[in-house]
Amino acid sequence: MCKSKKIFTIFILGLIFLIALYLATFAGHNDFGLSLLKKSFALGNDTESILLEVLRFPRVVKAVIAGACLALSGMMLQAVSKNPLAEPFITGISAGAGLGIVLSVLLFSGFAYSLFGFVGALLASLFVILFCGIGKFSVTKLILTGLSVNMFASSIISFILLTNPDRTYVLTYLLTGNISENTGLSDLTLFVLFLVILAFSALMMPKMNFLRLEDDFLPELKNRRKVYNVVLIVLSSILAGMSVLTVGILSFVGIIAPQISKMLVGVDYRYAFFANVLIGAIFILLSDFVARIIIYPLQIPLGLVIAFVGAPIFVYFLVRKGGLLND
Numbered sequence: 001m002c003k004s005k006k007i008f009t010i011f012i013l014g015l016i017f018l019i020a021l022y023l024a025t026f027a028g029h030n031d032f033g034l035s036l037l038k039k040s041f042a043l044g045n046d047t048e049s050i051l052l053e054v055l056r057f058p059r060v061v062k063a064v065i066a067g068a069c070l071a072l073s074g075m076m077l078q079a080v081s082k083n084p085l086a087e088p089f090i091t092g093i094s095a096g097a098g099l100g101i102v103l104s105v106l107l108f109s110g111f112a113y114s115l116f117g118f119v120g121a122l123l124a125s126l127f128v129i130l131f132c133g134i135g136k137f138s139v140t141k142l143i144l145t146g147l148s149v150n151m152f153a154s155s156i157i158s159f160i161l162l163t164n165p166d167r168t169y170v171l172t173y174l175l176t177g178n179i180s181e182n183t184g185l186s187d188l189t190l191f192v193l194f195l196v197i198l199a200f201s202a203l204m205m206p207k208m209n210f211l212r213l214e215d216d217f218l219p220e221l222k223n224r225r226k227v228y229n230v231v232l233i234v235l236s237s238i239l240a241g242m243s244v245l246t247v248g249i250l251s252f253v254g255i256i257a258p259q260i261s262k263m264l265v266g267v268d269y270r271y272a273f274f275a276n277v278l279i280g281a282i283f284i285l286l287s288d289f290v291a292r293i294i295i296y297p298l299q300i301p302l303g304l305v306i307a308f309v310g311a312p313i314f315v316y317f318l319v320r321k322g323g324l325l326n327d
Contacts (some may be wrong), residue, residue, distance in 0.1 A: 006271045009264050013278040020285040024060045025052070028293065058187045062179050062246040063284040065194045067253065069246075071280025072201050073239035074254025075261070075272060076232045079208045081139045088240035088254040091142065091233065092149030096124020097244040098175050099153045102160050105171055113174060118245040124149050125237035129230065142233065177248040177303025179288060190246070197238060201273070204232060208269040250303050252310030253283055259317045283310075 073088035081090075089095075100120020104113040128149055132141045157175075161168050207228045243250065261275040287305040294300065 006265045006268070010271065010274045010278070013264075013275060013282070017278045017282050017285075020282045020289070021060060021064075024063060024285040024289045025056050027289065028296075059179050059288065060285065061187055061191055063288050064281040065190065066179075066243040066247040066250070067257075067280035067282070067284035068198065068277040069194070069239040069243040069280070070250065070253040070284075071257035071261075071276040072198075072273070073236040073243070075258040075269070075276050076201075076204075076208070076236040076239075077254075078258050079211055079269070080229050080232050080236075081143065083139075084259065085255065086143075087251075088236060088243070089150070089249070089251075091128045091146040091237055091240075092124040092153065093121040093237060093240045093244070094249055095150040095153030095157065097121035097241070097249055098157050099124075101174050101248070102157050102171055105167060105174065106160060106164065114245050114248070117248065118241050121241040121244045122237065124153065125234075125241070129233060129237070139229070173301060175249060176301035177250040177306065178301050179247050194242060197235075197242065198277070201235060201239070204228075204235065205269040205273045208232070212267070247284065247302060250284075250306050252306055252314055253280055256310055256313050256317070257283060 070088055074086070077086040077088060077090055078084055080086075097117040097120050100116040100118070100123075101113045103120075104111060104116035108116075128142065128145045131145050161171060164171075211225060211228055240254070257276050257279045258272070260279050261272045265271040265275045283306075284302075287309060288302055290309075291300050291302050291305045294305075
């Protein structure tokens, strides 16, 4: 695909992102939010202004952060492992985050449960990375260790759920995945932190293109590859941890977004970076919009919408000609 087509595709994704952003911010269950859009230009103390300032604006910011982080994290892990089925929680992050959330509810009545999930995710991934070894890094060992950590932490979570039936509903709801209002950080701090991580991720894109080369092509590539692998895995763990901090544990996005990106703009990560950020953000924004309006006034967990929409898309990429099973 030529450069101009890739840029045009990213431009179209940008327009779709703006539409998704509008729907998630202003649209409701019975209107397209034009009146709410007008209110946004002159925020006051009325109900609509409070709705935008307190609920909608922080919500869409967290949705964008989560979607972009999950998509980039999945892209990095797939590049490192050369496995199109790799996803952000392969390093034990999922169960580590879940255990952090469960302990927060159990010991501190849910105080800053998202922050506990974030810490649990990073500790789990740090353990896996250190166990794999920095000098003798192995992708196979990473996957096997990550699976072991996931199973161990999941068994602890199951035990806690069984022995605390009075809190099972709350814990199950939180573990399903929802945009959190309890991150322990201000929205501005969260957004600035996201921008810093995003900028560093952008700087790593040429290195990811470098990883596409075979060792035989450039003999000195082997040692540099290990360094880049470790840096990318650490960065992907931080990105996945950021998503846990904002929306909890979500599946499919980290697998699906890189595959759609590859289909639209190819494997050049300089373009795939922008495509993944936009696709991930669009996916979460639209899913949150659907979760908010589909059975209004009730709201179903975001994770259920993601799974319901993501599973058929994932199956499509598996079975299509030249799909994941043939990569």
